Amino acid sequence: MSNVARRSQPAYASGVFEVTEEIASTLVAQSGLRTVHSGINCSGINGQTAFEHPILLSAYSGLGINLNVSEMYALKCKIIAPNNATPPHFIHEMSHNIHIGNSETFPGNLVDNTSIHSIGVITDRRTVVEEQHGGTPTTVVIVRHTDWDPTSSGNVEFNIEYWCRPVRNLIKCQNLFQLGRELTITGFITDRDMTRHMLQVDVYSVSVATGHENINAPTTGGATGQSRTTRAGRVRLPRPSGSNTPMSSPARTGSGGTASGSVQSSPDPPVVAQLDAACLTGILEELEPTAEVADENVNPRARSSANSLGKRPRGQ
Numbered sequence: 001m002s003n004v005a006r007r008s009q010p011a012y013a014s015g016v017f018e019v020t021e022e023i024a025s026t027l028v029a030q031s032g033l034r035t036v037h038s039g040i041n042c043s044g045i046n047g048q049t050a051f052e053h054p055i056l057l058s059a060y061s062g063l064g065i066n067l068n069v070s071e072m073y074a075l076k077c078k079i080i081a082p083n084n085a086t087p088p089h090f091i092h093e094m095s096h097n098i099h100i101g102n103s104e105t106f107p108g109n110l111v112d113n114t115s116i117h118s119i120g121v122i123t124d125r126r127t128v129v130e131e132q133h134g135g136t137p138t139t140v141v142i143v144r145h146t147d148w149d150p151t152s153s154g155n156v157e158f159n160i161e162y163w164c165r166p167v168r169n170l171i172k173c174q175n176l177f178q179l180g181r182e183l184t185i186t187g188f189i190t191d192r193d194m195t196r197h198m199l200q201v202d203v204y205s206v207s208v209a210t211g212h213e214n215i216n217a218p219t220t221g222g223a224t225g226q227s228r229t230t231r232a233g234r235v236r237l238p239r240p241s242g243s244n245t246p247m248s249s250p251a252r253t254g255s256g257g258t259a260s261g262s263v264q265s266s267p268d269p270p271v272v273a274q275l276d277a278a279c280l281t282g283i284l285e286e287l288e289p290t291a292e293v294a295d296e297n298v299n300p301r302a303r304s305s306a307n308s309l310g311k312r313p314r315g316q
Helices: 171-176 277-287 300-310
Strands: 011-018 030-042 050-062 071-080 089-091 098-102 113-130 138-148 152-163 182-193 198-208
Touching: 011 030, 050 071, 050 182, 050 198, 071 138, 113 152, 152 182, 171 198
Parallel strands: 050 089, 152 198
Antiparallel strands: 011 071, 011 113, 030 050, 071 089, 071 098, 113 138, 113 182, 138 152, 182 198
16 A cells, blocks of 8 residues: 555564575666665474565665675665565665675575564454464564655555464563554564565564653753753853852852852862952062052052052152
8 A cells, every 4th residue: 555644653674684686677776775685594483384475675775885695784674565566665875784604605594583573553363373382372462654665656555464372471471462553563583475475573572652741841940950041041051060059159248259158168168268458469569570560550540449359550
């Protein structure tokens, strides 16, 4: 189904893929989707029907940039798997592939090692009793996925079947699978139902999607928890942890002194040498001996201001 007007609920696969054949018609354009044949190695949902199920690998790239036949690549792909006879399409990024080596010398095991991580809505639920689990039922659900298909330039809706078996870490999760519920699921692709043309997944973890939340944006000029913004737009950065230096200046009395009774000192104040105004004036005079020269044009108002602070005015 195409042109489905729903929000995106995609499925992604990760694994190692062998390139078995090129589709030459996709390799001649200056740029576009380059497509090659590959497959997923599965033991079967019951472990008794081992097959390599064909898939198509596609990526957008320039001319001459593509995956090579008989080589192995580690890829992260978006799954487009319409429930029809055509092979599922795995869309990957050409710039994010890892070349593993030649398929003839690759020693790894690919069976049931293609992982899947997806989000979707449950449209069908049933239980199956499997002998290997002692009669405890396995929960089987069909999840609807919707995603953008770059090969057809439209939204595509498809179904994937997930098997949640009654193993120790999942038996309590089976109740999470309810009709109409949106879930995020992680597992491994272990089969493809050739009658319904549907991928089948062995579930390893599941989480319930909780939807949107209303988050209030911080008010301009208020505290953000990490920094503060002034009314003029300047960001005042936070102090490092352990710093007890007060942010505001100490209050002063009407005579110019500090009101020590109204300001509490920090628990661990830094040791700073206290110099009064007269000492500072003496130090400046030693550094600037020319300041002792009389100046006839000295500002009388400045001289009186210096006297009010206990300083000896310069130029006298």
